[in-house]
Amino acid sequence: MRVERKEEKILTIDGLVSGYGKMEILHGISLSVRRGEIVGLIGPNGAGKSTVLKAAAGLLKVTSGKVVFKGEDVTGTPPYRIVEKGMAFNPQGRVVFPDMTVQEHLDMGAWTIKDRQEKEKSLQRIDQLFPWLMEKKKRKASQMSGGEQQMLSLARAMMIQPKLLLLDEPSLGLSPKWVKTVFEKVVEIKESGIPCLIVEQKAAMVLEYSDYGYVLEMGNNRFEGKGRDLLTNPDVRRLYLGG
Amino acid sequence: MTNFIEILIRGLMLGSVYALVGMGLTLVWGVVGIVNIAHGEFVMLGAYLAFWAFSLIHFNPLLSVALAIPIFFFAGMTIHKRITERLTKAPELSALILTFGMSILIWNLAQFFWTNTYRSVPYLTGSFPFFGLVFAKSKTVSFFLALGITAALFAFLKYSRLGKGIRATSQNSEVALVCGINTMRMRAVTFGMGIALAGAAGTIVSLQWVIFPQMGASYVSKAFAIVVLGGLGNIQGALAGGLIIGVLESLTTQYWSAKMAQIIPSMTILLILLLKPTGLFKK
Numbered sequence: 001m002r003v004e005r006k007e008e009k010i011l012t013i014d015g016l017v018s019g020y021g022k023m024e025i026l027h028g029i030s031l032s033v034r035r036g037e038i039v040g041l042i043g044p045n046g047a048g049k050s051t052v053l054k055a056a057a058g059l060l061k062v063t064s065g066k067v068v069f070k071g072e073d074v075t076g077t078p079p080y081r082i083v084e085k086g087m088a089f090n091p092q093g094r095v096v097f098p099d100m101t102v103q104e105h106l107d108m109g110a111w112t113i114k115d116r117q118e119k120e121k122s123l124q125r126i127d128q129l130f131p132w133l134m135e136k137k138k139r140k141a142s143q144m145s146g147g148e149q150q151m152l153s154l155a156r157a158m159m160i161q162p163k164l165l166l167l168d169e170p171s172l173g174l175s176p177k178w179v180k181t182v183f184e185k186v187v188e189i190k191e192s193g194i195p196c197l198i199v200e201q202k203a204a205m206v207l208e209y210s211d212y213g214y215v216l217e218m219g220n221n222r223f224e225g226k227g228r229d230l231l232t233n234p235d236v237r238r239l240y241l242g243g
Numbered sequence: 244m245t246n247f248i249e250i251l252i253r254g255l256m257l258g259s260v261y262a263l264v265g266m267g268l269t270l271v272w273g274v275v276g277i278v279n280i281a282h283g284e285f286v287m288l289g290a291y292l293a294f295w296a297f298s299l300i301h302f303n304p305l306l307s308v309a310l311a312i313p314i315f316f317f318a319g320m321t322i323h324k325r326i327t328e329r330l331t332k333a334p335e336l337s338a339l340i341l342t343f344g345m346s347i348l349i350w351n352l353a354q355f356f357w358t359n360t361y362r363s364v365p366y367l368t369g370s371f372p373f374f375g376l377v378f379a380k381s382k383t384v385s386f387f388l389a390l391g392i393t394a395a396l397f398a399f400l401k402y403s404r405l406g407k408g409i410r411a412t413s414q415n416s417e418v419a420l421v422c423g424i425n426t427m428r429m430r431a432v433t434f435g436m437g438i439a440l441a442g443a444a445g446t447i448v449s450l451q452w453v454i455f456p457q458m459g460a461s462y463v464s465k466a467f468a469i470v471v472l473g474g475l476g477n478i479q480g481a482l483a484g485g486l487i488i489g490v491l492e493s494l495t496t497q498y499w500s501a502k503m504a505q506i507i508p509s510m511t512i513l514l515i516l517l518l519k520p521t522g523l524f525k526k
Contacts, residue, residue: 080424097414097419
């Protein structure tokens, strides 16, 4: 079922062992994200999907294994340095600063950008991707719907003009209509040249959009393959997609 | 009626200084997640700073605020990095016990070095008439100093890059981290600001009241009442809470007794926790 993937590797995770404190969640995960790909990461609850993203983004301690980003070993680098290198992370659940405005979210997204012109460029990009957002610059996040918040979070993550986008359950708590909108936006982002690694509970949904997919189970790799192949794989279907 | 207005305004003047102390406590509590029982001791240290600067080198007590803010800010940052930083991930009780110990240590050291003698800064004594009302000069000046610091704090948090980073850290520290904000540094800066607010308040109260090593206790109890009134971590709430406590104290002193005014902080905490535990103000 392994397929040859020829594009350049943007992110390589190799034998990753990590977890919370003394509790080990990942027992040696390996995966890669290549140029031009959406990679879906699925698996049952507690498989360690989110943990992979957090460890890659520097939010969790890596016990062993390696995280290589754009050819550079970034294992154990603090999150604020990883962001500077161009890895954007859209976390799960509470994705906004409730009391801050849209404009302030974009400012925070651009925290690591020192150059005024670069920031201006990012804002123009956001304006193309999320035109409606720029009309609500003064709106506070807490006054927005869950879907709008998710989009705001995406926009915030895009402010660094990332080389890779990590998304942790972007569909969480959203209506089907918003889920579709969010995924279409992610495809648009990918097509603009930014590969995405997406963790999702809605496995069938994410595989639909994914170029490649990984299935985790109990902190280990279980299956991998092209998104469509995984969707039709009888084992994956039976175990993770509900028949 | 004029008497009542005068008392009301005196309450607001008093409350503006309490608000400084309360805002410092709530800021640290909300952003850093540490309940600093030793907060009042920094008010005391601020008051002594003004006193010694005045009595040793005749330093203008009004200017000692400007002296106190940077000194206490850097002292606070250092204390956080050396001592309290490890508490941010520990259970809340650890912070309570550690800062309680710090409080006892600080006022005992103050007692040891500076004795229990009551001190005061005899500067700006007397009062002045204002449209038929009479106000103490020192309290009026204190009021405007406190308001100025409050306005500067609000503007800093709202508009400055660092201020936005601090707000982001307090509202969602995980997202702040992935924005590239060094949240650990934000917490240290916030701790420094909290201590600076306490120290600044200390220099201001030195103009109006006696200075002694245990004076911090009454300020910390008021600050707790203010935090409970305003809602945990709510700076605007703390400003309003401070003014309310000040006015209540002023009214009680006038129409009941100064002794009864002492129970206002604890009564406030009790009533608010019973009736509206999230504080009076929506965040």
